[in-house]
Amino acid sequence: MRIQNFHKIFFLASLISIVACQNSKNGTQEETTTTPSVEQKVFRKEQGADCDKAADDETRTDCARIDLLYPVVTKGEKALQDAVAAWTNNYLFSILEAEQTPKSSTLDGAAKAFFRIHDETKKEGGASAMTGGFEVSTGSEVVFNNGKYLTLAINGNAYMGGAHGSPTEALNTFDAKSGKILTWDDLVTDKAAVQALAEKKVRKERADVFKEGFDFDDTFNFVLPVNYGLTEEGIFLYYQHYEIMPYALGATEVTLTFEELGPLAKIKL
Incomplete structure (x- = not known):
């Protein structure tokens, strides 16, 4: 009887251990599929002889500035991380580059394209208040994030000459598991x-x-x-x-x- 009882106790203990391990594994799995983490990354560059002057200084005639704040998914499904990165880059590249220029594959490449546009503008029209005010800037926001869906917004403004800047916005919702943009x-x-x-x-x-x-x-x-x-x-x-x-x-x-x-x-x- 004692041996039989021992076997029963051993069996129950093993069963509890298995269940505990399964719960532990399930808990770990749940952690990998919890609410994505999003961080704001900064990209700043400038080029010009008088970027040290204030933006509202009328004597500033040679400055091009890039000041970007954009989202990066640092924790979450790889499909989501890749989808957000592709969407973000597409937006940032689009406001840094002219439509007729070859598209860049990196943010540094897009920044160089922006500075080339500034150089060409100076070459064609000379240094002026316009070429002193070249600027591209963005901000970003996590609009919604419940673990299943992630809504991100990037708002920006680009000035490359003309009467006014060009304000733009990118706003989309991603499926947190697949990275699919919801239509x-x-x-x-x-x-x-x-x-x-x-x-x-x-x-x-x-x-x-x-x-x-x-x-x-x-x-x-x-x-x-x-x-x-x-x-x-x-x-x-x-x-x-x-x-x-x-x-x-x-x-x-x-x-x-x-x-x-x-x-x-x-x-x-």
Whole structure:
């Protein structure tokens, strides 16, 4: 009896040990798939004879400056890290390089392209207040991160001569496991219905510009925005300058809440 009891005790102890190991392994596995960690990286460079002067100094005529803040996923699925890196680089390269120039494969290469544009501008028109104010800058923000979905935003401004700078924005939601960027088809069941809902919301939020005589037409047609992403409240829509309104009217931001979307929303948080 004692031997039988010992065997029973040994068997139970082994079973508990196996379960404990499995729980430990499961716990480790859960840790590798928990909420991604995102850090903000900085990239700063400048070129010119008088970059030591203040930006508002009218005597500064030769300075090109790059001041970038952008997101990097430091902990999470490799697919997500790679997808965010590719998306971020695509945006940063696009605002540093002219459309007609060969595309770079590194941030340093894109920075060199930006400085070449500055040099060419000085060569063609001479040093001036314009060439003293060449600048590309960005900021970034983690809009939403619940472990399953990650919404990131990068906003920037580029000035390479002309009447004003070019403000831009990149906003997307990534599947934290696969790295896939969620499209409208992933988020909603009926894009036409969502577009109608979005137009109603924009008309309400920007009532001031419609009272002043603006309205959508063939030049500024209302569409779903290029930049959108998940938030705690619903789907955030960001319309850049010129996207649906003239530059002077600025950017437009609205949120379609999950309550407003109702059955149109495919994703429920």
